[in-house]
Amino acid sequence: MAHAVERPKDTFRLSMLIYDTRYRSLTIQVIVFLLVMAGAAWLVDNIIRNLSALGKDFDFGFLGVRAGYDIAQRLIPYSQNSTHAMALLVGLMNTLLVAVLGCIMATIVGVMVGVLRLSSNWLVARLMTVYVEIFRNVPVLLWILLIYTVFTEASPAPNAFRPDPQTGEVTKTLFLGLFAITNRYTAIPNLQFEQGLGSLDLGLFSLNLTFAAVVVLLAIGLYVRSRIIRHATAVQHATGKRPQTWWKSLLVVFLPTILLCIALGAHFDLPVLRGFNFVEGLNVSNSLMALWLALSLYTGAFIAEIVRAGILAVSQGQSEAAFALGLRPRRTMNLVILPQALRVIIPPLISQYLNLMKNSSLAIAVGYLDLRGTLGGITLNQTGRELECVLLMMLIYLAISLVISSGMNVYNSRVKLKER
């Protein structure tokens, strides 16, 4: 009996749609599809009926209308007469500003604390544990409000930095001669160029050419550096000796930028008290400072735990094996431990960065006008277009999230150990 019995040609019955595994998944998908379509149609129908009942329409034309409100903290030129679209852009830049600054600071704090928690020093390890537990287990909104209160309630007015008119005695001086924390803003030195390259008008906004030149030079320097490293690796593979690269790297990355800065007459303007306020320097609003510090300290506590877990995940045997092969501690760290720890660290780190970006929408609590404050706040209230504003805001946040996570995923796939 070499041939199997031929299956009887069964006729199709309706119940087979449910009980036959060949058709069941199709049935389920068709039902789900119909349900989803019906649900979507119901929602759209409701929206149309609700909008017509309110006498509204669905139109993004309001973005081209004059905004009429001021934004104190801005990275690009903006005035009351600018459009709502410009306000949106200012808000977006503010969101990105605090997110980028926060991510950098949180990474520094997190890596330091994570490593120190593992240190053999009893006192420091305990202090770091206390920091991590306290910051992780309390809402971030509390930290934002608390740090904002420290700035606004516990720091002096700009006036306090003035010498006493009678005695000429100076009660408060600038911290290191550079910074002044006041109850309205933090005055920091401002980078200025004597002869800047001007700016290029791109219609929607203008591009600062000096800034662009520095960025381009840095990018070229980094590219050349990667070529140098690649060359050094090739030489090492060919001859067994690795040429020194660190001074070349420093040279190509920083020298052109420094030369450009000197050529353009870059210098720092220190804050000077004139009248009631600090001038010359850059006055950073306290809301930005509080938001930045709170987000970085809060996220830093989470990153510290991630870093700690990552380092602990690399077993002791790995470093022992590296030592047995004669690798020195620094190369053991770079070639053996770090690549394996990074594989554990990077994925949760990405989601922490995303969390930080999303938490920056709490800026509303301290009056920092980010995307949520401009588009989802004042613009929404002025134009009364909730549907358009909230949908647009969600889309923008979604786009930022997807860009960050895809960028970090590319990096992740590069550091990932290649498994066979």
Place this chain on the structure above:
Amino acid sequence: MSDTDAQSVFFMRDTMLPQVPPPAGQSGPVRWLRENLFSGWFNTILTICGLIALYFLLRGLLPWFAHSVWTADTLSECRQIIAAKWGPDATGACFAVVRERWTQWLFGFYPRHLYWRPVLTLVLMFVAMAPVLFPGVPRKLMIFSAIYPFLGFWLLWGGSAWVPLGGMAGFVLGYIAWRVLRENRPLVGILVAVVIALLWWLLLAGPVIDLFRSIAPLAIESVRSDRFGGFVLSLTIGVAAIAISLPLGIALALGRQSDMFLIKTLSVGFIEFIRGVPLITLLFTASLLLNYFLPPGTNFDIILRVIIMVSLFAAAYIAEVIRGGLAALPRGQYEAADSLGLDYFQAQRLIVLPQALKISIPGIVSVFIGLFKDTTLVIFVGLLDPLKGITDAVRASIDWKGIYWEPYIFVGSIFFLFCFGMSRYSMYLERRLKRDHR
């Protein structure tokens, strides 16, 4: 050879040396200090930095806490007491505000004579959670756990008992239909159960509830949603969202792992969308946009809307955590389930999920902790959360104008207790469920 040996060995000890204590530097606290604090130049620097930081922290905080005042009616009275006791320049905490207003932080503007209801709800919550959390509790209590959501709703919001009973009846009817049909036609049973429950809720429940209400009201004093505030609000939203988001998250995770293209796409789209936007925008949707999405004229409770949005938000995160747990299971487990002849739901229920959920416990608990902390964001849709809403309300009274640190410390420590407790419980659970031998 032996000759030279014989000459070199010219002394041999034949008695034991008496035991002596180790040198002072090698024992007791000195040794501990040397090993743990000063074991090298770097460690010494670290210790000194730590001590300096600790000194500055304590120098600022200790007197402030030591001078704290617990009985006073206003902030200025507090300051007078501190100045009279510790000198005019002394600073001190004024925890009198906590003593006077703590009910507001806990209960918001809930009617004072009804405080027993939220308290009873909280106590019953622990009873309802006991059979889920601890294995030693009798399983019969599970029935109470099933009833609890409706009971809690009734106790908190009040009104006629027929409303939650009507909601519960839908589940009961569906369950009965499923039990009847389960033996012969399991899938049809599920379908019929869902349809019956939906029909009950959408068509029949309203008139039937009205009928029973007219016969016997069975009502307790009802409390409007805008009276909710403080930790009653936080806990209500947090606990309800946790309970809803866990099954939803499991379903989403399974959907994402599914072979069916449409189900998978929908799950992935939902999860990525929710994870990509801040919770605030979702809460905004709940407060501003839900009116657009629902049929004209419907208007339902803001707390309920917030609970739905927070649950959806948490469910997406839980789905990702569980997906990690599912991915960590060896392929052989799925194959073993298939070879035993289990169908999809049996395999998931008996083999896959118990193991996957066990792996994901730490992640799930940290999502819950995050969710509980995020309940403070409801202030941005006008609900009185304990952190900003109630604190601002307290500060708005003339007596306590200008009080900043004490409310934050009080609210922060309560949040800390809850969240820290949850994380410790997850550690306990992890140890208890650990079945592998390491």
